[in-house]
Amino acid sequence: MLPSSFEYHRPTTIDEALDLLASLGDDAKVLAGGQSLIPMMKLRFAAPAHLVDINRIEGLDAIEEVGDELHIGALVRHNQLARSDLINSKYHMIAAAAPQIADPLVRNLGTIGGSLTHCDPSGDLGAVMLAADARVTLRSKDGEREMAIADFLADTFQAAIEPNELLTAVKLTSPTGSYGGTYLKLERKIGDYATVAVATRLSMSNGTIGGAGIGLTSVGLTNIKATDAETALSGQAPSPELFAEAGRLAAAASSPVSDVRGSDAYKRHMVEVYVRRGLTLAAEMAGAA
Amino acid sequence: MEVTLTVNGTAHTVDVEPRELLVHVLREDLRLTGTHIGCDTTSCGACTVLLDGTPVKSCTMFAVQADGREVTTVEGLKQDGQLHPIQAAFKEEHGLQCGFCTPGMMLTGAALLKENASPSDEEVRWAISGNICRCTGYMNIVKAIQTAGQQMAASTTES
Numbered sequence: 536m537l538p539s540s541f542e543y544h545r546p547t548t549i550d551e552a553l554d555l556l557a558s559l560g561d562d563a564k565v566l567a568g569g570q571s572l573i574p575m576m577k578l579r580f581a582a583p584a585h586l587v588d589i590n591r592i593e594g595l596d597a598i599e600e601v602g603d604e605l606h607i608g609a610l611v612r613h614n615q616l617a618r619s620d621l622i623n624s625k626y627h628m629i630a631a632a633a634p635q636i637a638d639p640l641v642r643n644l645g646t647i648g649g650s651l652t653h654c655d656p657s658g659d660l661g662a663v664m665l666a667a668d669a670r671v672t673l674r675s676k677d678g679e680r681e682m683a684i685a686d687f688l689a690d691t692f693q694a695a696i697e698p699n700e701l702l703t704a705v706k707l708t709s710p711t712g713s714y715g716g717t718y719l720k721l722e723r724k725i726g727d728y729a730t731v732a733v734a735t736r737l738s739m740s741n742g743t744i745g746g747a748g749i750g751l752t753s754v755g756l757t758n759i760k761a762t763d764a765e766t767a768l769s770g771q772a773p774s775p776e777l778f779a780e781a782g783r784l785a786a787a788a789s790s791p792v793s794d795v796r797g798s799d800a801y802k803r804h805m806v807e808v809y810v811r812r813g814l815t816l817a818a819e820m821a822g823a824a
Numbered sequence: 825m826e827v828t829l830t831v832n833g834t835a836h837t838v839d840v841e842p843r844e845l846l847v848h849v850l851r852e853d854l855r856l857t858g859t860h861i862g863c864d865t866t867s868c869g870a871c872t873v874l875l876d877g878t879p880v881k882s883c884t885m886f887a888v889q890a891d892g893r894e895v896t897t898v899e900g901l902k903q904d905g906q907l908h909p910i911q912a913a914f915k916e917e918h919g920l921q922c923g924f925c926t927p928g929m930m931l932t933g934a935a936l937l938k939e940n941a942s943p944s945d946e947e948v949r950w951a952i953s954g955n956i957c958r959c960t961g962y963m964n965i966v967k968a969i970q971t972a973g974q975q976m977a978a979s980t981t982e983s
Contacts, residue, residue, distance in 0.1 A: 536864050543825060543842035543888050566889075573845075573884045574866050586842070588889060638954030640869055640932070643878050644885065725953040726867055 538576035545588045549674065549703065552589055557676045557699045559585045565701060566590070567610060567649035570641045589701070595648075598622065600709060607705045609648025617642065625709065627820060628663045628734045628748075632718035635659060638726040648702045651687065654694040654757065657728040661688050661758030662750030663718060666734040669707040673700045681706070691756045712745075714738035715820025719809045720752070723796060729753040730796040731805040733785070735813030737768070739821045744768045749781070749810060754789035754802055761785035764810065773823050778814040782807035827891035831856065832900030840887045847871045849887040850897060858898035858927050862956075869955030872928030873897050879932045881954075898927035901934065909979070910934050910972040919968030921959035928955045933969040941977045943970065 544563075546552040556563055564583035566572060567590065575581040589595065595610040598619050605626060607616070616622050616633035623630045636642055636650075636659045650660050651671065664684040671687050673680050673696055682695065684705075689695040696702060710716075716736030720729050732752035738745045747768035749761040764784035771777050791802035828837045831854060838853045850856045850873070862870030864883050871883040874896035882895075901908035910930045913919065920926045929952060936943060936951040943951065948966045957965060 537845075537848075538843045540841065540843055543886070545888075545891075566886075569886070569889070570866060570884055573886070576843075577845075577864070586886075590889065638869075639951060640872060640879050640881050640954035641866065641884075643880050 536577040538573070539579060539582040541576075541583055542585045543588065544585060545591055547591050547593075549592055549595075549701065552587055552592060552701055553674060553676045553699070555585075555587050556701060559587070559698075561698050563587050563698065565649075565652070567652075568612065568645040569649070570637065570645040571649065571653045571655065595703060603709050603711075604706050605709050607647055609646060609702050609704060611647050613637070613642035613645045613647070613650075614639070616647065627714075627716040627817075628666060628718050628736055629660075631716070632659045632663045632720075632732075632734065635718065635720045635722075635732075641726070647705055651684070651705065652694045652696060652702050654688055654690070654692050656691055656755055656757050657753040658758060659718065659720065659729065659732060659752055662732060662752040663734040664705060664707070665750035665758055665760040666716070666736050666748035667707045667750075668748060669705055671702050672704040672706065673697075674703045675700045679703075685760050688757045710736075710738055712738060712740065713821040713823065715817035716748070717813050717816045717820075719813050719816075721805055721809070728796075731791070731802050731809060733806060733809035733813050735810060735817050737773070737814060737817040737821055737823070739773075739818075739823045742823075743770055743772050747781075747814075749785055749813075751785065751789055751806060753796075754791040754806055756790070759788055761788045761810070763788060768814070773814075773818045775811075775815075778811045778818075779807075781814060782810040785810040825888055827888055829887070829890050829892075830894045832896060838887075842886060842888050844887050845883055846873070846885045846887045846890050846895070847882040850882060850895070856897050856899050860924055860927060862924065867956065868925070869928045869932065869952075870925050872931050872955060874931055874935060877935065877938070879935045879954075896931065898930060901930060908934065908972075909975045910937070910969065913968040913972035913975060914965075917964050917968035917971050919960070919964045925955055925957045925959075929957065929965055929969075933965075933972065936969065937973045937976060941973045943973060945970075 563585040720732035786807040860870040862868035
């Protein structure tokens with residue numbers, strides 16, 4: 536299948552890319568890993584007149600700690616996350632999710648920036664970043680701004696990014712003290728979209744839960760941040776009853792639809808189960824179970 | 825747009841439309857038809873090639889993106905008239921039936937063995953989980969990749 540014709544641009548610096556995006560406006564799409572965009576173009580769901588290929592821009596593929604934050608460059612590939620010692624040692628939700636994204640070949644090209652900007656409700660990293668309270672850095676010729684991931688993942692396939700902007704980095708606060716997290720994904724087979732997936736994290740503070748994060752995949756119009764469940768956990772001592780209650784609250788925040796992967800009732804139930812299991816695992820990792 | 829791809833060690837300069845996928849250029853311009861188009865929707869891995877040594881789906885990458893980079897197709901596995909150990913092992917272990925997925929399986933397998941010469945069953949299955957085979961049930965593919973790893977390790981020890 537051939538996509539519609541387009542003009543191809545290959546900037547080698549961020550400034551060059553931003554100039555192109557500013558002048559091409561709505562007619563341009565950014566090409567990162569291409570693992571969602573190219574299939575969409577082949578199916579003619581997307582037909583941009585211009586593609587701005589950012590793969591040759593240097594400096595967008597770093598995973599690094601800066602002060603008390605983790606910075607992930609927009610061009611970091613999923614397999615790069617999966618193999619990163621830093622990620623595997625400290626950032627449990629990302630470490631659990633990265634090897635479960637799509638399949639190994641797609642992970643060799645797919646990027647975090649592309650995945651988040653694609654804003655697919657079945658995207659795995661969206662749920663993780665919601666649970667992590669991450670922020671994205673958006674750059675244009677006019678400057679730079681940071682946005683909470685919950686605002687960025689605005690609607691189905693519609694991230695809150697302007698046509699002249701480039702997502703350059705994803706940032707999150709590094710966890711400290713006792714903490715744990717994971718990503719549990721129910722899928723029919725590798726490479727399929729999640730039937731349901733759940734990112735959970737907990738940090739402990741003097742025997743009670745200091746902070747919690749829960750993000751949901753494939754159960755709504757966007758990835759969902761289960762804020763009621765997060766609030767219910769905060770300040771409480773971990774217990775099976777508390778985690779069960781968080782599961783019920785997260786399930787109530789989801790709005791899955793019935794499809795070939797399962798009924799809405801089944802998916803809602805699996806949200807409850809996975810939130811409970813994920814929190815239990817996170818608490819064990821934090822040494823609080 | 826003119827691009828230069830180094831395919832199986834030989835540089836080729838070809839004039840392509842930006843919308844042409846890498847697999848199109850390999851098959852139609854360079855006549856390297858060992859790279860197959862299966863699902864054409866990023867699911868099956870029949871079109872797998874190595875891009876600078878890393879397995880990717882060539883139906884989900886524009887040829888212009890590969891400008892200046894090294895591509896290895898199944899035709900590039902054979903060296904000096906000798907089958908690559910992974911090709912020999914697929915033959916030996918009967919790692920194929922219809923053969924459609926085989927080029928992709930062998931390239932993904934070869935890339936795995938570069939990193940891990942003696943992968944477990946699970947490691948092989950994980951590595952090839954982006955390549956679909958509808959004939960074999962995977963048993964002999966897994967065996968073939970492991971056999972190739974053993975043979976490569978043995979020949980490294982000898983030399």
